[in-house]
Amino acid sequence: MFIPRARGLVAGAVIAGLAQGGTRAVAAPPSARTIVEAADRARNPQQSFRTTLTLVTYRGGQARDRVVLAVHAKIEDPLPVTPSSPPRQFKNLVRYVDPPRDAGKLVLLDATRMWFYDPASKTSVRISAQQRLVGQASDGDVLTVNLAHDYTPTVLGEETIKDADHQDRRTWHLNLVAATPEAVYAHLDYWVEQDTFRAIKAKFHSDSGRLLKIAYYRKFAEVLGATRPTETVIIDAVDASLVTTVDASDYRAQELPDAWFQRDYLPRFEEE
Amino acid sequence: MTLALMALALLTAADVAAAPGSEDGDLALIPELPNVPGPSPPPASPTSRFPQARLYLEDAFTLAARREPLVPLPPPLPYRWQNRLSIDAQVEGLPRPSLKLVLSDRFDVVAQEDVALWSHSTPRNELREAYAAWQPRPRLYFEAGRINVRNGVALGFNPIDVFRPRTLVGQASLDPSVLSRNRLGTLMVRGQAIGDRGAITLAWAPGLFQPSPLTRDAIGVDPRLDATNATNRLFASVSANLSDVSGQAVAYHEPGRSKAGLALTRPLGQSVIAYAEVALGHEASLLARALDFGQQTKTLPAGAAPPIPGDLSPAWRTDAAAGASWTVARTLTVNLEYHFHQGALTATDWDRWFDTGRAEPALGPQLWYVRAYAADQLEPASQHNAFVRLAWPDIGRDELELDCFAFVNLRDGSALTQVTAIYQVSDRWTFTLAASINAGSAQSERGSLPQVASVIGALVLYL
Numbered sequence A: 001m002f003i004p005r006a007r008g009l010v011a012g013a014v015i016a017g018l019a020q021g022g023t024r025a026v027a028a029p030p031s032a033r034t035i036v037e038a039a040d041r042a043r044n045p046q047q048s049f050r051t052t053l054t055l056v057t058y059r060g061g062q063a064r065d066r067v068v069l070a071v072h073a074k075i076e077d078p079l080p081v082t083p084s085s086p087p088r089q090f091k092n093l094v095r096y097v098d099p100p101r102d103a104g105k106l107v108l109l110d111a112t113r114m115w116f117y118d119p120a121s122k123t124s125v126r127i128s129a130q131q132r133l134v135g136q137a138s139d140g141d142v143l144t145v146n147l148a149h150d151y152t153p154t155v156l157g158e159e160t161i162k163d164a165d166h167q168d169r170r171t172w173h174l175n176l177v178a179a180t181p182e183a184v185y186a187h188l189d190y191w192v193e194q195d196t197f198r199a200i201k202a203k204f205h206s207d208s209g210r211l212l213k214i215a216y217y218r219k220f221a222e223v224l225g226a227t228r229p230t231e232t233v234i235i236d237a238v239d240a241s242l243v244t245t246v247d248a249s250d251y252r253a254q255e256l257p258d259a260w261f262q263r264d265y266l267p268r269f270e271e272e
Numbered sequence B: 001m002t003l004a005l006m007a008l009a010l011l012t013a014a015d016v017a018a019a020p021g022s023e024d025g026d027l028a029l030i031p032e033l034p035n036v037p038g039p040s041p042p043p044a045s046p047t048s049r050f051p052q053a054r055l056y057l058e059d060a061f062t063l064a065a066r067r068e069p070l071v072p073l074p075p076p077l078p079y080r081w082q083n084r085l086s087i088d089a090q091v092e093g094l095p096r097p098s099l100k101l102v103l104s105d106r107f108d109v110v111a112q113e114d115v116a117l118w119s120h121s122t123p124r125n126e127l128r129e130a131y132a133a134w135q136p137r138p139r140l141y142f143e144a145g146r147i148n149v150r151n152g153v154a155l156g157f158n159p160i161d162v163f164r165p166r167t168l169v170g171q172a173s174l175d176p177s178v179l180s181r182n183r184l185g186t187l188m189v190r191g192q193a194i195g196d197r198g199a200i201t202l203a204w205a206p207g208l209f210q211p212s213p214l215t216r217d218a219i220g221v222d223p224r225l226d227a228t229n230a231t232n233r234l235f236a237s238v239s240a241n242l243s244d245v246s247g248q249a250v251a252y253h254e255p256g257r258s259k260a261g262l263a264l265t266r267p268l269g270q271s272v273i274a275y276a277e278v279a280l281g282h283e284a285s286l287l288a289r290a291l292d293f294g295q296q297t298k299t300l301p302a303g304a305a306p307p308i309p310g311d312l313s314p315a316w317r318t319d320a321a322a323g324a325s326w327t328v329a330r331t332l333t334v335n336l337e338y339h340f341h342q343g344a345l346t347a348t349d350w351d352r353w354f355d356t357g358r359a360e361p362a363l364g365p366q367l368w369y370v371r372a373y374a375a376d377q378l379e380p381a382s383q384h385n386a387f388v389r390l391a392w393p394d395i396g397r398d399e400l401e402l403d404c405f406a407f408v409n410l411r412d413g414s415a416l417t418q419v420t421a422i423y424q425v426s427d428r429w430t431f432t433l434a435a436s437i438n439a440g441s442a443q444s445e446r447g448s449l450p451q452v453a454s455v456i457g458a459l460v461l462y463l
Helices: A005-019 A032-043 A263-268 B002-016 B286-296 B347-359 B361-376
Strands: A049-059 A062-075 A090-098 A106-110 A113-118 A123-126 A151-162 A168-178 A187-193 A199-205 A211-223 A226-236 A242-253 B052-066 B081-096 B099-112 B123-137 B140-147 B186-194 B198-205 B233-242 B245-254 B257-268 B272-283 B315-328 B332-341 B384-392 B400-409 B415-424 B429-439 B451-462
Touching: A032 A151, A032 A168, A032 A187, A032 A199, A032 A226, A106 A263, A113 A263, A151 A187, A168 A199, A211 A242, A263 B186, A263 B198, B286 B361, B347 B361
Parallel strands: none
Antiparallel strands: A049 A062, A049 A242, A062 A090, A090 A106, A106 A113, A113 A123, A151 A168, A168 A187, A187 A199, A199 A211, A211 A226, A226 A242, B052 B081, B052 B451, B081 B099, B099 B123, B123 B140, B140 B186, B186 B198, B198 B233, B233 B245, B245 B257, B257 B272, B272 B315, B315 B332, B332 B384, B384 B400, B400 B415, B415 B429, B429 B451
16 A cells, blocks of 8 residues: 655654644655656756667577667757746667668657668668667667656656665656657656656556556666666566667767758768 | 654654555566676777778579560570679778768679670679768768769659669669669769758769660679760759658759659658659650660661550650558558559550560560660559568567568559568678569569569678
8 A cells, every 4th residue: 555655744744743842844745747857857868968879689588689879869959947848858860880780770760750761772761650669679768758748747656666676766656648749658657766766667558558668777877967877678568588678878968960860961970 | 742742753654654565576577687798989089980881791592483475585584593792892981071982882793594604794893882072061062973862752663763764783682672772873963951951952963975775784894884874964852841741852854854853751640651752754755765765775776666656755744652651560560652653654555565566576675675674764664553561570580570572563463572581690690581473464564574483592791
């Protein structure tokens, strides 16, 4: 049985306050949106940056496939950040680094404009949001996204869950429902640690409610001014023997021109 | 009293603390993960990536079955077996920060039926691209050399891909997405400016050579510039995004032929991409252009009458390709397209083609020349066609991909169908097996082709 923290806090604080013969101001619990926005800030640098992602796919505990990507993420034009400012979203340009057969391929994702570029054929193909789910750790999983931009959150309650390292974490359990066409999944179950606003776990569901993936966030490290998860473990809910780890490294703040996120630029992409 | 209240507060606080979560079965799904080497260190600076090269070795062996066509095919007949060993290279160099040099080439050693083991046709070279690109300021480019310019959004037919004629080289697959990987560029000068919301492109490809005759295969190390640069061509393009819609407008001119075209794409929901291309131009029909080209290259006698009657005068003609891709079941992507090529052979033309071929076998070479010309131009020989393609990565196994496609003639129901299995042996080795069939009645477009079926096995090593 889970008791909302707010009610427990109020009860304890009032009683303690009465016991001390006085009154004390009670901190209001954060709203669901505040929690998700804070978790976004903890997961992603809120500036344009570059990172290297190493994706290793395991089947039955055996490493089967390894892909290295260079992800360039540009946050939307900076706006004055106020409590009423809408959440900003990222554009992503992903370059395949390894294995050699895929090296040089690019994926461009700017809201609903998503393109795949093959340097061998010099062909750009527009891909759908669902195609982002192709592959075990698909583009949708490796992209830099602010969930607060694409989902409407509600707090379901407070839970103590175990993280990927089997450590207890006091979390808010949120339900995120897709609110924009750019949302990759229909809804998410999302667990955010209460003290640190770190994302601990997420479950991703399709339109039909089918559980697609389970993700654990771990290996928190100081990156570009905050403590962020540098590894995501993604479990395929359909085939539980399939697990993918996504390790992030080599974070660099980097200004990225808007022109990079045009289809015509893909054949000319060079890391600056 | 105070102590009692404090105790009550403590008890309440203990009571309101979040109860431990249930033991999460999800955690049990995380295996003991072994240490895997991390990524290679990134380059010290961007320029240290240059020169960069993509190299691979490929051996492709083809077995094909022939049939006796209704209209006899002039020699040489298509081969029944061929082995092609290739080294493929794409190299980029940056001698100065604003200057890039690009080379894309494939060298083949070919053995095939009815050809001596070593002859002038054994070594073959396809120089796809060789050009210099100058960038005087960010996102402004000027280029000169042989450049592979490809336009369009559909898979099976691209009306606005105006530089596609005469660029086809030997392939390990008939899949149009594979064909576009290996085709010849065109000598040109090109300028492009890319902005935050779109791009503008201008290009001029000069006519420097007399056109070469049609050939079935590239022979020797001839760069075939006389195939790609036999006429002056001007090209202009503007691309932009408007909300979800991405668009490209093009204008094209060569002597005797002008076109304006448009390509659009937009998503429909989460799993569908709709796209369409259309080009309108003033040009002669396929029959007229084939006849004229044959006479120009002295393949057909000067002043020869067309082998079948038809409209030989230039007129306004439309080409279009419209379709959609749909991703289903998480991994399978289906493309379905309709193609319209107004200048191609009509139903009446095809009836006449077969009737004439049976009644006047001496006209067989000219009749087949029209179809060979269409193939060389990479344009459909029939007006109405459908194209369907299925791409299924990770079918059954993580390393196995299955692709299928079919071109269907909507007039006679004949079809070219191919099924391809691609197996990732390792990070560097790939094995591909493709089986294709030209199916249809003897008096149909595909059913009348002399090659009824083929199997191609290709082994690729990425260096």
